[in-house]
Amino acid sequence: xxxxxxxxNIMKRLRIGIFLxxxxxxxxxxxxxxxxxxxxxxxxxxxxxxxxxxxxxxxxIDNRIFDLPDHYNLVGFYHxxxxxxxxxxxxxxxASGRSNVFLQVCEDNTGSVVFGENPCSDDFRVVFTGxxxxxxxxxxxxxxxxxxxxxxxxxxxxxxxxxxxxxxFLFHLLGGYQSESEPLLEQKPEYKILGICxxxxxxxxxxxxxxxxxxxxEIYHQKTVDEVLAAAEDSRHRNYYTxxxxxxxxxxxxxxxxxxxxxxxLQSIMNGSGSQPFVLSSHxxxxxxxxKGLLVAATSTDGRIVEALIHDRYPNVLGVQFHPEPMxxxxxxxxxxxxxxQTEPDTYIGLYGGEKGETFNRNIWxxxxxxxxxx
Numbered sequence: 313x314x315x316x317x318x319x320x321n322i323m324k325r326l327r328i329g330i331f332l333x334x335x336x337x338x339x340x341x342x343x344x345x346x347x348x349x350x351x352x353x354x355x356x357x358x359x360x361x362x363x364x365x366x367x368x369x370x371x372x373i374d375n376r377i378f379d380l381p382d383h384y385n386l387v388g389f390y391h392x393x394x395x396x397x398x399x400x401x402x403x404x405x406x407a408s409g410r411s412n413v414f415l416q417v418c419e420d421n422t423g424s425v426v427f428g429e430n431p432c433s434d435d436f437r438v439v440f441t442g443x444x445x446x447x448x449x450x451x452x453x454x455x456x457x458x459x460x461x462x463x464x465x466x467x468x469x470x471x472x473x474x475x476x477x478x479x480x481f482l483f484h485l486l487g488g489y490q491s492e493s494e495p496l497l498e499q500k501p502e503y504k505i506l507g508i509c510x511x512x513x514x515x516x517x518x519x520x521x522x523x524x525x526x527x528x529x530e531i532y533h534q535k536t537v538d539e540v541l542a543a544a545e546d547s548r549h550r551n552y553y554t555x556x557x558x559x560x561x562x563x564x565x566x567x568x569x570x571x572x573x574x575x576x577x578l579q580s581i582m583n584g585s586g587s588q589p590f591v592l593s594s595h596x597x598x599x600x601x602x603x604k605g606l607l608v609a610a611t612s613t614d615g616r617i618v619e620a621l622i623h624d625r626y627p628n629v630l631g632v633q634f635h636p637e638p639m640x641x642x643x644x645x646x647x648x649x650x651x652x653x654q655t656e657p658d659t660y661i662g663l664y665g666g667e668k669g670e671t672f673n674r675n676i677w678x679x680x681x682x683x684x685x686x687x
Contacts (some may be wrong), residue, residue: 344387344414353385353412356684357439357446359478359511359558361388361403361415362396365449369398371639378677381685385412389439389446389481391432392419393473422476426458427483427490427518436484440496441682445504445628445680446485447512448478450635453597456525459517464525466596475514482507482518486623488665489604497626504628506680509595512631514623519603526596540593546613549633550594551650559652565594565635567650567664570619574609577622580682581675588613590669591634592641592660598633606631636673 344350358369369386372378380386390398398415398449405413415559416439420431439446452470463469485505487495497503507515507565513523527549528534537555540548546568554562565577569588572578599618602608623629640646641658647657661670 313314323511344385344416345438347414349385349414352686353383354684355385355387355414355443356380357416357443358386358388358392359448359481360394360396360451360474361398361401361447363400365407366401366404366413368637368639369447370410372637372642372677375642377642377674378684379681382412384444384684385414387439388413388415390415390417391421391473391477392417393421394477395471395474406492415651418477421473422480426476426480427488427520428493430480432477432480433484436481437496438504439481440485440500444684445506447680448482448505448507448514449637450509450511450594451527452510454479454510454513454517454523456523457506459520459522461522461525466526466529478511478514479518482515485627486515486519486626487604488518497629501626502628503626504680504682505626505630506676507621507631508637509593509633509635513599515621515631516599516603517627519606521599521603521606522601524598524600527598527617528596547616548593549598549612549617553651556652559649561649562652563648563650565592565638567592567660567669569613570610570634571613572610572620574620574622575577577607577627578609579597581672582680584667584672585669585672585675585676586667589667589672590664591619591632591636591673592638593634595633615644630676630679632676636676641670641673 321645358365388401402415407495418432418435422430423430453467455469455472456467458475485496487493493555517523522529528540532547534540537552540552548566548568551563551566567590569590571583571588575582594647599621605623607623607624608618609622611618619633621631642660644661647659649657664670
């Protein structure tokens with residue numbers, strides 16, 4: 313009996329070792345759509361799959377906020393020239409023990425043709441054909457050259473190749489004013505696209521739109537932090553108290569109300585929510601002239617800043633200028649401070665739970681998961 317137990321343990325360890333080796337090889341290969349796994353399951357694509365973005369998605373999935381079915385994989389898609397070491401993401405995926413998370417890298421460069429056929433185009437077509445939706449996360453300022461503008465002194469470009477890569481992918485998906493090429497979504501009009509903060513701005517730029525490069529100075533004509541903080545709270549779009557540097561524990565974003573202007577199209581997201589839900593924002597740029605096919609779905613309460621975009625032809629395209637993804641939006645016990653020297657920390661659910669904002673944020677992830685359970 314002892315001999316067989318030892319043999320069984322050896323075989324069990326061997327099987328585990330083989331599994332981890334296969335998982336490691338598949339992840340390190342970084343070409344998911346060339347693997348057998350790609351033929352067995354459907355997938356959702358995550359752009360810019362940093363460790364932080366992966367952790368966020370794992371939390372949303374594990375807590376059934378983003379209710380991803382078992383027959384789906386997650387595939388992180390990125391460009392090799394991005395300003396991030398995605399080997400860290402590879403190690404994180406392997407260490408997590410998850411067998412349904414993979415990476416896909418584009419090794420070609422978009423070159424000078426971002427909004428048209430370029431060396432990345434074949435990768436874009438392969439990823440689109442093999443997936444049912446994609447999430448574009450937040451990030452730094454888009455290079456103004458991509459929308460035909462000069463660079464404002466307050467614009468900071470820190471990841472040029474990420475922007476050209478993601479803008480080119482979205483152009484391939486949605487088309488734009490830049491050319492008459494047929495969008496990939498014509499092949500699958502129900503394909504889901506969720507753009508968060510930078511993601512929404514990239515949707516606008518990719519389709520031929522432009523950006524406001526600094527909201528306080530260009531829209532509200534404010535020149536100092538003090539002027540921003542003295543203005544109405546719902547006109548602020550990040551936590552400007554952090555500019556003072558007197559309290560390192562302050563939350564990075566600002567909570568404010570938005571107004572829904574396309575409640576019909578956002579009906580499922582508005583279910584159980586108030587008409588002006590509180591959201592979390594951290595940005596100083598926003599959509600200006602709209603790209604081809606885009607419609608405004610939500611604005612700031614004064615109507616001056618675009619807070620959500622939808623597409624007039626493709627029903628499952630949604631860009632939001634705020635952040636519905638941070639874990640603390642769904643954690644009862646996560647506390648934060650919004651202003652310096654705040655003695656009693658707040659919680660998001662305590663301040664904006666239920667119809668005030670929490671339900672609205674949850675419904676965005678329900679919208680993304682809707683239909684994925686159909687095998």
